[in-house]
Amino acid sequence: MIHRECGILKTSYEADMALYPLPIARWTVAALAVVFFLVIPLSLHEYFLSVANLVWIAVIGAIGLNILVGYTGQVSIGHGAFMSVGAYTAANLANRLGAPWPVTLLAGGLMAALIGAIVGIPSLRIKGLYLAIATLAGQLIIEWTINHVTFISGGVQASIEVARPRLGSYVLSSQRDMYYFLLFFVVVAIVGTLNLMRTRVGRAFIAIRDQDIAAEIIGINIFRYKLLAFAISSFYAGVTGVLYTYFLGIANYEQFQIGVSIDYLAMIIIGGLGSVLGSIFGAIFVTLLPIVIRYAMEAFGGVFFEPQTVLNLIPNLRLMLFGALIIFFLIVEPEGLNRLWRNIRSYFRVWPFAY
Amino acid sequence: MRRQLTILTALLLVAGSVLAAVSALAQSKGEIVIGLQCDRTGATQIVGTVLCPGFHDYIALVNSKGGVDGHPIRAIEIDHEYKVPPGVESYERHKKEGAVTIAVYGTPHIYALAAKLTEDRIPGTSPGFGSAAAADGQRYPYIFPIAATYWSQGAAAVDFVKKQMNGSLKGKKIAYLFYDNPAGREPIEVLEDLAALENFQLKTFAVPPPGVEMGAQVLDIAQRFKADFVIAHLFGGAPSVSIKELKRVGYPLRKVVSFVWGAAEANIDGAGGFGVAEGYYAMQFAGVGKDYPVLNEIREMYKKQGKPAPKEMDSTVFYNRGVLIGALHVEAIRNAVKAKPDGKITGEDAKKGFEKINNFTLGGLVPPLKITSTDHEGGGLVQIWQVKGGKFEKVTDWYAAYQNVVAKHIKEAGKK
Numbered sequence: 056m057i058h059r060e061c062g063i064l065k066t067s068y069e070a071d072m073a074l075y076p077l078p079i080a081r082w083t084v085a086a087l088a089v090v091f092f093l094v095i096p097l098s099l100h101e102y103f104l105s106v107a108n109l110v111w112i113a114v115i116g117a118i119g120l121n122i123l124v125g126y127t128g129q130v131s132i133g134h135g136a137f138m139s140v141g142a143y144t145a146a147n148l149a150n151r152l153g154a155p156w157p158v159t160l161l162a163g164g165l166m167a168a169l170i171g172a173i174v175g176i177p178s179l180r181i182k183g184l185y186l187a188i189a190t191l192a193g194q195l196i197i198e199w200t201i202n203h204v205t206f207i208s209g210g211v212q213a214s215i216e217v218a219r220p221r222l223g224s225y226v227l228s229s230q231r232d233m234y235y236f237l238l239f240f241v242v243v244a245i246v247g248t249l250n251l252m253r254t255r256v257g258r259a260f261i262a263i264r265d266q267d268i269a270a271e272i273i274g275i276n277i278f279r280y281k282l283l284a285f286a287i288s289s290f291y292a293g294v295t296g297v298l299y300t301y302f303l304g305i306a307n308y309e310q311f312q313i314g315v316s317i318d319y320l321a322m323i324i325i326g327g328l329g330s331v332l333g334s335i336f337g338a339i340f341v342t343l344l345p346i347v348i349r350y351a352m353e354a355f356g357g358v359f360f361e362p363q364t365v366l367n368l369i370p371n372l373r374l375m376l377f378g379a380l381i382i383f384f385l386i387v388e389p390e391g392l393n394r395l396w397r398n399i400r401s402y403f404r405v406w407p408f409a410y
Numbered sequence: 411m412r413r414q415l416t417i418l419t420a421l422l423l424v425a426g427s428v429l430a431a432v433s434a435l436a437q438s439k440g441e442i443v444i445g446l447q448c449d450r451t452g453a454t455q456i457v458g459t460v461l462c463p464g465f466h467d468y469i470a471l472v473n474s475k476g477g478v479d480g481h482p483i484r485a486i487e488i489d490h491e492y493k494v495p496p497g498v499e500s501y502e503r504h505k506k507e508g509a510v511t512i513a514v515y516g517t518p519h520i521y522a523l524a525a526k527l528t529e530d531r532i533p534g535t536s537p538g539f540g541s542a543a544a545a546d547g548q549r550y551p552y553i554f555p556i557a558a559t560y561w562s563q564g565a566a567a568v569d570f571v572k573k574q575m576n577g578s579l580k581g582k583k584i585a586y587l588f589y590d591n592p593a594g595r596e597p598i599e600v601l602e603d604l605a606a607l608e609n610f611q612l613k614t615f616a617v618p619p620p621g622v623e624m625g626a627q628v629l630d631i632a633q634r635f636k637a638d639f640v641i642a643h644l645f646g647g648a649p650s651v652s653i654k655e656l657k658r659v660g661y662p663l664r665k666v667v668s669f670v671w672g673a674a675e676a677n678i679d680g681a682g683g684f685g686v687a688e689g690y691y692a693m694q695f696a697g698v699g700k701d702y703p704v705l706n707e708i709r710e711m712y713k714k715q716g717k718p719a720p721k722e723m724d725s726t727v728f729y730n731r732g733v734l735i736g737a738l739h740v741e742a743i744r745n746a747v748k749a750k751p752d753g754k755i756t757g758e759d760a761k762k763g764f765e766k767i768n769n770f771t772l773g774g775l776v777p778p779l780k781i782t783s784t785d786h787e788g789g790g791l792v793q794i795w796q797v798k799g800g801k802f803e804k805v806t807d808w809y810a811a812y813q814n815v816v817a818k819h820i821k822e823a824g825k826k
Contacts, residue, residue, distance in 0.1 A: 101506070102503055211595040216524070216525065304525030304526070309517065366448075367459070369489060370448070371451055
C-alpha cells in the first residue's frame with residue numbers, strides 16, 4: 056500500500072513476517088473494505104456490478120493459478136478444466152442430492168483438488184514446457200470426459216441448470232447479491248493466500264520454484280509439496296468453477312475450454328507472477344480492458360468513421376489494442392503490473408527527496 | 411497518488427452517470443432498444459461479419475420508414491468474441507440500456523443466459539442454435555429459438571433423404587458426420603429414433619474440434635460403411651473441409667445434406683468454390699439469394715443515400731439470416747406496440763409480441779412461422795437448397811417432418 060515507513064524499525068522476525076508490515080496498513084485495508092463493501096455496491100448500477108462480479112470470479116481463479124505457476128514455478132494449462140471439475144461436481148450434487156451451496160462449494164473444490172493432484176503427477180519428473188504439455192493433456196482429457204460421459208454432464212447438451220444459492224430463505228439472485236456473495240470469497244482467497252505464503256508450506260513452494268534440487272537437499276519433500284501445490288491451486292480453480300456456475304445458474308462445459316486456461320495464464324503473467332496483488336491486477340486488466348476499449352471506441356469511433364464501419368471496427372480494433380497494450384505493459388515492466396505498482400510506490404516513498 | 415486516484419475515480423463516476431443520463435434521455439423519445447450479440451472476431455466470425463450487417467440493415471430500413479409506429483428502433487451491437495464472460499457482460503449492458511429483446515448469439519451463451527433472461531423477463535432468441543428443448547415455451551418462457559432447432563433439422567434431413575431414396579429408407583445406410591460438441595451430438599437421439607422408425611442403419615462419425623481433420627471419418631463413410639447418404643452437422647471451417655475430403659475420396663456430393671451451419675456461400679468458397687461442391691445439399695432457415703422484396707428495399711435505401719449496396723449482401727445465406735432475425739425482433743416489437751400504443755413496452759410485452767408472430771413471411775425470406783406460447787420454435791420449418799451451376803438452387807419449399815418425434819423429445823426434456 057501507499058505509506059511512508061520511516062520511523063518503523065523491525066526488530067524481530069515476527070514483525071518482518073506480519074501480514075500488516077506497518078501499523079497504518081490496517082487503516083488502508085479498512086478504507087478499502089469500506090469502498091468495496093459499501094461504496095461500490097450501493098452506488099453503482101447493476102451493470103457495473105455484473106462486470107465487477109466477472110472480475111471477482113477471475114480474481115479467485117487467477118490467485119489460485121498464481122500459487123501454482125508464480126509461487127511454486129509449475130506451469131499449468133489445465134486451469135479451465137479444473138474449474139469445470141468443480142462446476143460439474145457442484146451442479147450434480149445440487150441437482151441430484153439438493154445439496155446447499157456450502158456443501159457443493161467445498162465438494163467442488165475438493166474434487167478439483169483431487170483431479171488437479173492427479174494431473175500434477177507428471178510434475179515430479181518433468182519441468183517447464185514439458186509439464187505445460189502434460190497439463191494441456193489433462194485439460195483435453197477432462198474436457199473430453201465431461202463432454203462424453205453423460206453421468207457427469209447430465210445429457211448430450213453437457214449442461215446442468217443449477218438453482219440460485221440461498222442464505223436461509225433468501226435467494227441470492229440480483230447482481231448486487233452476487234456481488235457480496237463473490238466478494239466474500241475473494242476476501243477469503245486473498246487472506247488465505249497471503250497467510251499460506253507466510254507458512255512453512257508457502258516457503259517450501261517458493262524454495263521449489265527457486266531451485267528444486269536445493270529445496271530437496273534442505274529437507275523439503277518435493278513429491279509432497281509439488282502435488283500439494285497442484286491440489287491447492289486446483290481447489291481455488293474448483294471453487295471458481297462452482298462460483299461461476301452459481302453466478303450463471305448453469306454448468307456448461309463450453310465455458311471452461313482451453314481458451315479459458317490461456318486467459319488465466321495471461322492474467323497472472325500480465326499482473327505479475329508470484330504475487331497476490333499481481334493476480335488481482337491481472338484479472339482486472341484482462342476483464343476490464345476490452346470493456347473500457349469498447350466504451351472509448353463507441354464514444355470516439357463515430358468521429359472518424361461511419362456507423363456501420365465502426366461496428367465492424369470495434370471488435371477488431373479492440374483485439375489489436377488489447378494485444379498492443381499487453382505488449383506495451385510487458386515491455387515497460389516485464390515483471391508485470393504488480394512490479395509497476397511497486398515502482399510507483401517506491402518512487403513516492405522518498406518523494407520529494409529522490410536522492 | 412491517492413489524489414490522482416480520487417480524481418480518476420471521480421472522472422469515472424462522472425462518465426458513468428453521463429452515459430446513464432444519455433441513455434435515459436434517449437428513451438424518453440419513445441425509442442425502442444434491441445440488444446444484438448455478435449461474433450465478428452471469434453471462432454464463428456465467418457457468420458458474424460455477414461449476419462450482423464444484415465440485422466442492422468433491416469433495422470435501418472425500418473427506421474427509414476419511420477420506425478415501428480413512429481418509435482425508432484435502436485439496435486445495440488456488442489461483440490463477444492464467442493467467449494462467455496463478455497457475453498454475460500454484453501447481456502447486462504443491453505439490460506442497462508433498456509433492451510426489450512435480445513438477439514443472443516452462440517450456444518454456450520444462450521445456456522449461460524437462460525436463467526437470467528427468465529429472471530429479468532427479457533425475451534432472447536437463439537435462431538438455428540442453442541438447446542432444442544427451448545422450443546418448449548412453457549418451460550423456457552423467455553427463450554425463443556424462432557427457427558428450426560437441431561432436432562427439427564435432423565428430422566427434416568431424414569425426411570429429405572427418404573424422398574431422395576424414392577420414399578423408403580428400409581435397409582439403407584445413413585452416415586451422420588458431426589462436430590463433436592454438445593451442439594453436434596444434440597440431434598443424435600432424434601436420428602436414432604427415426605432409424606428405428608424407418609428401419610435404416612445409422613452410423614455416427616464424430617469430428618473432434620477444431621474440425622479440420624476428418625480424412626479417416628470420410629474414408630470410413632465412403633469405403634467401409636459405404637453410406638447411401640450423409641447427413642453432415644459441422645461448424646466454422648469444418649464444413650468446407652468435409653466437402654473437400656468427400657470430394658477427394660470420390661463420394662458423390664449429391665448424396666450429402668448439411669445442417670444450417672454448413673450451408674453458406676462462405677463454406678462453399680472455403681471448399682474451393684461452387685464448381686467443386688456441385689450437387690451438395692444444404693439446409694436453410696432463411697431464404698437464399700438476392701431476389702426478395704425486402705432486399706430490394708434495402709438496396710433502394712442505400713441508393714437513396716448515394717451509397718453502393720454493402721458487399722455483405724453478396725453472401726446471401728448469412729446476410730438473409732441477419733435480416734430474418736432483425737425482422738422477427740421488429741415484428742415482435744410491432745405486435746407489442748400494437749397492444750400498447752404508448753410504446754412503453756417491456757420485455758414481457760415483447761415476449762407476447764413474439765408469441766403472436768404468425769405467417770410473417772417477408773416475401774418468402776422468412777418461413778411462415780407460427781410462434782405460440784407453447785411452441786417457441788414456430789414449426790421448425792426449413793428449405794433445402796442445392797449447389798447447382800455456380801449458385802444455390804431451391805430444391806424444396808418450407809417444410810417440417812416427423813414433428814411428433816420431435817415433440818416427444820421436447821416433452822421428455824421438459825420433464826428433466
